[in-house]
Amino acid sequence: MIRAAAGRAKGHVRKTPLLSSPFLDEVAGRRVFVKAECLQHTGSFKFRGGWSALSGLSRAARAAGVLAYSSGNHAQGVALAARLHGVPATIIMPADAPPLKISNTKAYGAEVILYDRAGGASREEVGAHMQAARGLTLIRPYDEPLVIAGQGTCGLEIAAQLAALGVTSGEMLTCCGGGGLTAGIALALAEQAPEIRVRPVEPVGFDDTVRSLVSGRIERNTGPESGYWDAILTPSPGQQTFPILQSLCGPGLVVTEAETRAAIRLAFERLKLVAEPGGAVALAAALFHGTELKGDAVGVTLSGGNVDRTAFATVLAEAN
Template identity: 60%
Template sequence: MTDVAAIRAAARRARGIRRTPLLEAPGLDRLAGRRVLVKAECLQVTGSFKARGAWAAISALSETDRRRGVLAYSSGNHAQGIAWAAAAHGAPAVIVMPSDAPAVKIDGTKAYGADVVLYDRGRDDRDALGAGLAAERGLTLVPPFDHAQVIAGQGTVGLEIARQAAEAGVARADVLVCCGGGGLSAGVALALEADAPGLRVRTAEPAGFDDMARSLAEGERLSNAATTGSICDAILTPRPGALTFPVLQRLAGPGLAVSDAEAMAAVAVAFRHLHIVLEPGGAVALAAALFRRDAIAGDAVICVASGGNVATETFARAISENMP
């Protein structure tokens, strides 16, 4: 299992990973009805927090395993993180991606030098396909969230939030985290438990794909009824991870869910007030701060803006539909 020692070790190995800012804007505070601090992981190398977990996992491999290569499955952000980290370590990378992933993410993954294998998200078993390719080609499988080193790498976001929140004078607040399988949420929760116990993680998900929120409420891992159907492609997963769920069951507050329309509105709000570009899946935590105000306590809230790899037409629509 991942612990804070593993997260600190991942931080020490994290060459090339950016310390992203914690952003604020008075206009954003007025909209949310409280102080809002946004951890801008959209400014991370490869455009999302996934570079952290990818680097942590690949840097922990033996030289022999790195020479053989790695395999990952992802709708785009983990794909690009693995492709980037693998190239930096001189390791071949094969990425299994859904055929309906945004072209910007498929193209970005290929640009880092990875071999991309496409699959049908609604018909094919992604995990089985990835495991089969890994066995066939002798590759080390690095899954997107249910992996101790990946969780440790994502946990470095929490180490930074703990320091930055203290510098900003925030000792107690909910930390809203965009959640798919829970790697980022679990890593951040473990880091905050050690370094900022007054900050509590709460997951944010798309409505209809809120398996983590439902699982936390019921006390067991539940699956989503569908695997497609939301614009928040970056965080559509079948169910919570076996490693991540127990961490969040112990440390996280109740989960939150927002509609696709609310996520798109948050994309526009982030652009207008913080001058950053988010993808819908990377904006659900901010959307929860804006549209689930009554479910959040306290004078301040911290939101992780987890990614900014958005298709041009999606971003343009978010802006045109939500800004005067």
């Protein structure tokens, strides 16, 4: 399915560069290779899954339109993929999502429906209602094989790019929310680079996947549902993604907000890339959790860059 998704993606999904900097290598104590998915269309890897899903639907299902719920990056990925397929998209977003993500999703032509996350509304319930009422096809953000396959195209690129640099073993750290990107990359590497082990990275307080990998069953976060890393704050790993993670991934890592902010500053200064909080956790782990890693080289996803200007300026202005 990943290879098929890569075939459908050709000419539509960007092959993003794998970047590095001697300054980052020095901080990390090993070579660090950064998959710059913030340069993907819509500013995050989510366009891969959105394109895969839209291009993989039957013609009839596609024509009726699609539905997605998302804090913002899946929203944009599905919205642009739908527009490029000439199909209507309805996107359900939390009212407190970053303003840039909401305005972009609308600008890609989607109908955006906001719901009150703090008020206890379930986005799944809102989505099910819309789906039935309009005959839409729901594009789940991670528990959907077409979406996982789309994210897996990122893994195919990583395997080829690392091999071209002579790196065929080591660890690949992924920013992990529901596990779609992590599962997709893990599946791709299992075949294309079996000596490279994927390890999911989550922020402190939202380490559901890390704990699930330890306990061997799906664990949930018990704290607040919103926070600094808006892109990856899912309550638990997915029903479809977790078994893949469990079978293919190494132990997860947990990073702090201070580590994330320092990683954002270093990505700015050393890679000239804009990283959003949820997209910077894997880099933070590579830079500041070196003692938990193995090998002389590590790969990371920098999975998105959709952050408001004022929030980014605040991080930049902080001392290191």
